[in-house]
Amino acid sequence: MAQEVRTRRHDRRLMRIQSSSQPLGTEDHARDDLGLDLRRQTQLSLQDITQQLNPLLRGWIAYYGRYAPSVLSPLLRSVNQTLVAWAMRKFKRFKRHKVQARQFLQRLATECADPFVHWQIGMTGVFA
Numbered sequence: 001m002a003q004e005v006r007t008r009r010h011d012r013r014l015m016r017i018q019s020s021s022q023p024l025g026t027e028d029h030a031r032d033d034l035g036l037d038l039r040r041q042t043q044l045s046l047q048d049i050t051q052q053l054n055p056l057l058r059g060w061i062a063y064y065g066r067y068a069p070s071v072l073s074p075l076l077r078s079v080n081q082t083l084v085a086w087a088m089r090k091f092k093r094f095k096r097h098k099v100q101a102r103q104f105l106q107r108l109a110t111e112c113a114d115p116f117v118h119w120q121i122g123m124t125g126v127f128a
Contacts, residue, residue, distance in 0.1 A: 038053075038082050038083070038085075039082060039086055039089060041086065042089050046115060047115075049083075049086070050115045050116060053116065057076075057117045058117050060072070060076075061118065076118045079116075080105070084098065084102050084105060087104060106124065110124055
């Protein structure tokens with residue numbers, strides 16, 4: 001699929017061609033890139049997940065924030081949904097209680113946004 005793109009610096013028009021059948025940044029793309037299978041890593045603490053995920057998130061924010069900003073929000077939403085699934089498996093009180101797991105992570109993200117890079121830039125309200 002070809003798309004016309006105007007560059008910011010020189011006001012030139014270029015054609016961008018997307019080679020894959022799926023758009024960049026879909027949830028499948030995020031899960032493939034994560035490659036950590038976080039949903040089933042219940043032996044890890046939130047600190048361990050933070051250490052594994054933050055370098056990857058920094059790279060995504062730097063790249064997609066610059067070249068494909070419309071892709072960034074769905075990508076980070078997918079990360080938050082993966083964290084909800086992890087919390088549901090990690091803590092017994094959240095088993096079969098997705099809404100409570102979302103609320104728990106939402107509170108954690110608003111009270112102390114330090115753990116994850118995407119929470120620090122304000123991507124805390126996308127747990128739905």
